[in-house]
Amino acid sequence: MADLITNISKLKLKNPVMTASGTFGFGTEYSDFIDLSKLGGIVVKGITPKPRQGNPYPRMVETASGMLNAVGLQNKGVDYFIEHIYPEISQYNTEIVVNINGGSIEEYCEVASKINNLDKVNAIELNISCPNVKQGGMLFGIHCPSAIAVTKAVRDVYNKTLIVKLSPNVTNIVEFAKAVEDNGADAVSLINTLLGMAINSRTRRPSLSTVTGGLSGPAIKPVALRMVWQVHKAVKIPVIGMGGIMNATDAIEFILAGASAIQIGTANFINPAITVEIVEGINDYLEQNKFKSISDLVGALEC
Amino acid sequence: MKKLIDTLQVIDNKRLNKEFFVLLLQSDKQLPEILPGQFVQVKVEGSPRTFLRRPISVYDVDYSQQSISLLIKIAGDGTRQLSKLIPGEKLNIIYPLGNSFSKPSDNRLLLIGGGTGVAPLLFLGKYLRKQYNIVPEFLLGYRSKDLAIELEKFEEIGKTYITTEDGSLGHKGFVIHHPILFDEKKEINMIYTCGPEVMMKEVAKYANNKNIACEVSLENLMGCGIGACLCCVVDTIDNGNVNTCTEGPIFNTKQLKWQI
Structure with a gap:
């Protein structure tokens, strides 16, 4: 067994494989299929200060090699999470990362400071890149001064590992990565979904109730890989890579491009056991290629 | 009820007419208990256009033969692909999924x-x-x-x-x-x-x-079929948006916010 231990600032993962927020529920949905303790970490579904019903159906449409979603952060709110979900998921023998959201800087800070009090949560992922909400979300992630302001404010109320999840829907993602690094982020995760749309020619209507939505799946992998590579070269903090990873080979590619850890999202829908298969596949790759440790592979791309 | 990922063998693919066919699938393991109204999520191989699994209701179950049948309508690329399966080929499914029709209180x-x-x-x-x-x-x-x-x-x-x-x-x-x-x-x-x-x-x-x-x-479009993606929601009177895949697919109509 190769050494798979991965450090994201102070957050120590047993391996680099995490689940992407919004694709893995709170983990329990997958416990019939895998042993959750084999995962590096679980990033739970995005949490907001107040309960949210999300967007109207239809919220999802399949596209070539991917899917568009417009769920819109449906969740029962941070208090419900702390009272009803945290007690159960804090028993898992893996790192729990809470994905936090808000419509304003105050709302982000409210969620972050409440999560700061939870012993078993060692990191948050600050989601400034959700494309499916009218207020907040991606608006913070596509305007650099806003990204800076929210990162700074959350940094002030949160003292464990702060990961900022970046939007790919910008001209230069490196500028955002550097900006959040300079303002207190311990790590960046990228990419969130790409803004897209689909049309039903038969009904002459959009396929999603919100018209536009977030594209995920292997269709976006080359874009994600390019952005991870660019950001890794530009920042000193760890990069968590995601975007269309379907198997261990895809995961290795992200690590070579500079990701210290990776997140699996849409692939969970097609194969609910894929995360553990990827952990095993990464280990096999390291052994076959005589790498002692996963850290030797991070950014080892030769070009 | 534990959900399984299983690869079944196609035993028969019977074309009923220009639109419908029945797949008979056999597991090499004992089948889990499957209740009426539950569905399976079928993986369709071989095309970038059939990326997600297809949710399909169970048509029949034969525990002694460890087989299930699925009645499928050719509606798009995925189901067309499935209609071409031949005996001996494999099909990966996740099952049994969803709730079931409730026990009747009467016999009429x-x-x-x-x-x-x-x-x-x-x-x-x-x-x-x-x-x-x-x-x-x-x-x-x-x-x-x-x-x-x-x-x-x-x-x-x-x-x-x-x-x-x-x-x-x-x-x-x-x-x-x-x-x-x-x-x-x-x-x-x-x-x-x-x-x-x-x-x-x-x-x-x-x-x-x-x-x-x-x-x-209900036949809402589904991403995962296991309650994780929150894509297949239906609006209910008591609980707002709930997953069709886990809270349903069977609903009492009094629960739904249908304009009827």
Whole structure:
């Protein structure tokens, strides 16, 4: 067994494989299929200060090699999470990362400071890149001064590992990565979904109730890989890579491009056991290629 | 009930007409208990256009043969791909998924199906007979006679009424127009229905007016089928948006915010 231990600032993962927020529920949905303790970490579904019903159906449409979603952060709110979900998921023998959201800087800070009090949560992922909400979300992630302001404010109320999840829907993602690094982020995760749309020619209507939505799946992998590579070269903090990873080979590619850890999202829908298969596949790759440790592979791309 | 990922072998692929086919699949393991109304998520290989799994209702189960059958309508690239499977090929599924039709409180039951919506009703009918010794009746609607499928299987279970849109078999019209629904002497205590949404809404409206309990099987678009992605939601009176894949696919119509 190769050494798979991965450090994201102070957050120590047993391996680099995490689940992407919004694709893995709170983990329990997958416990019939895998042993959750084999995962590096679980990033739970995005949490907001107040309960949210999300967007109207239809919220999802399949596209070539991917899917568009417009769920819109449906969740029962941070208090419900702390009272009803945290007690159960804090028993898992893996790192729990809470994905936090808000419509304003105050709302982000409210969620972050409440999560700061939870012993078993060692990191948050600050989601400034959700494309499916009218207020907040991606608006913070596509305007650099806003990204800076929210990162700074959350940094002030949160003292464990702060990961900022970046939007790919910008001209230069490196500028955002550097900006959040300079303002207190311990790590960046990228990419969130790409803004897209689909049309039903038969009904002459959009396929999603919100018209536009977030594209995920292997269709976006080359874009994600390019952005991870660019950001890794530009920042000193760890990069968590995601975007269309379907198997261990895809995961290795992200690590070579500079990701210290990776997140699996849409692939969970097609194969609910894929995360553990990827952990095993990464280990096999390291052994076959005589790498002692996963850290030797991070950014080892030769070009 | 534990959900499984399993690779089954195609034993038979029977083409019923230009739109429908039945896949008979066999597991090399003992099947888990599967309840009427539950579905499987089928993986379709070989095309970037069939990226997500397809949710398909269970049509029949044979525990002794470790086999299940799926009645499928060719509706797009995924189902067309499945229609080409030949015996000996493999199919990866996740199952059993979703809730099930509830236990009836009475024995005067009408199972109303339209198109491929008849699939879970066959399984339900068999189950009602075997489990509760109830003989249900069926009311099945099709566009035309050539699309009416395997009627003998339904007739074996209980009296089966048919409607076709063109009148080529049974009563002409939609299921909702069939005379048994307007027969004062006929007592119906519960309706189970599956089919196109517009049909189910008409049935729900009928049941509502007559004060008959009605359960519907929804076919919302699904991402995962296991309650993780929150894509397949339906708006409910008590709990707002809930997952069709885990809280459903079977709902009592009184739970739904349908305008009926």
